[in-house]
Amino acid sequence: DMLKGVGAVELVSSVMPGNHPAVFVAAFSAVLGHIFPVWLRLRGGKGVATGFGAFLVLTPRAILVASGIFLAMALVFRFVSLASITAAASLPLFAFLLDRVENLGAIASIAGASVLIVIKHHQNIQRLLAASEPKFEIKRR
Numbered sequence: 001d002m003l004k005g006v007g008a009v010e011l012v013s014s015v016m017p018g019n020h021p022a023v024f025v026a027a028f029s030a031v032l033g034h035i036f037p038v039w040l041r042l043r044g045g046k047g048v049a050t051g052f053g054a055f056l057v058l059t060p061r062a063i064l065v066a067s068g069i070f071l072a073m074a075l076v077f078r079f080v081s082l083a084s085i086t087a088a089a090s091l092p093l094f095a096f097l098l099d100r101v102e103n104l105g106a107i108a109s110i111a112g113a114s115v116l117i118v119i120k121h122h123q124n125i126q127r128l129l130a131a132s133e134p135k136f137e138i139k140r141r
Contacts, residue, residue, distance in 0.1 A: 001045065005030045005053030013057075024109035027054035031113040035120050046120045048084045051113050055091060059101060059110070062094035078135035081124035088117040 008030035009023055016022050034050040036042040056063045066087040073083035092111040095101040101110065127133035 001034060001049035002053035002056075004034060005050040005055070006057055007053075009054050009057045021103060021105045024058065024103075024106040027051075027058055028109040028113050030054050031116060035116055046084070047113065047117045048088065051088065051091075051117055055095070055110065055113070058106075059091070059095040059099040061098035062091055062101075065094045065098060066091050074136070078137070079124075079128065079133055080136055081121055081133060082128060085118050085121050085125070088114045 005027065008026045012019070012023050012026035031047040031051045031054065033044075035044045035047045037044040052063065052067075069090050070083045070087035073086050074080055077083070091114050092107055095110050096107060101107055124133055
């Protein structure tokens with residue numbers, strides 16, 4: 001899934017060199033297509049890995065910080081869903097601050113992908129609020 005995001009960005013970058021907004025639209029489109037694939041009756045994944053791959057190419061510093069947030073949240077709270085939601089929600093801000101993404105269309109693409117990822121976690125959010133979301137365990141020998 002991560003390679004799907006990387007591939008979309010790299011393909012558009014090679015076909016349309018220098019078209020910065022189109023590359024961000026490709027990243028958003030990769031996430032959108034992963035979450036709502038036509039061939040699976042619009043029932044796809046949550047888009048986290050695809051978004052990670054796409055925005056890793058475009059906003060590496062922001063992805064690094066979002067990955068740190070993911071790891072910290074996962075280790076402290078032991079909910080992968082909460083870590084994914086928090087990392088995705090933080091990405092637009094860090095892209096702006098760290099990678100100097102200032103184009104409104106590019107920020108909208110990042111924010112749109114982040115919102116889709118958070119929305120796709122709606123069942124996890126319900127379980128988190130109901131205290132029924134499963135935690136992951138680190139098994140020690």
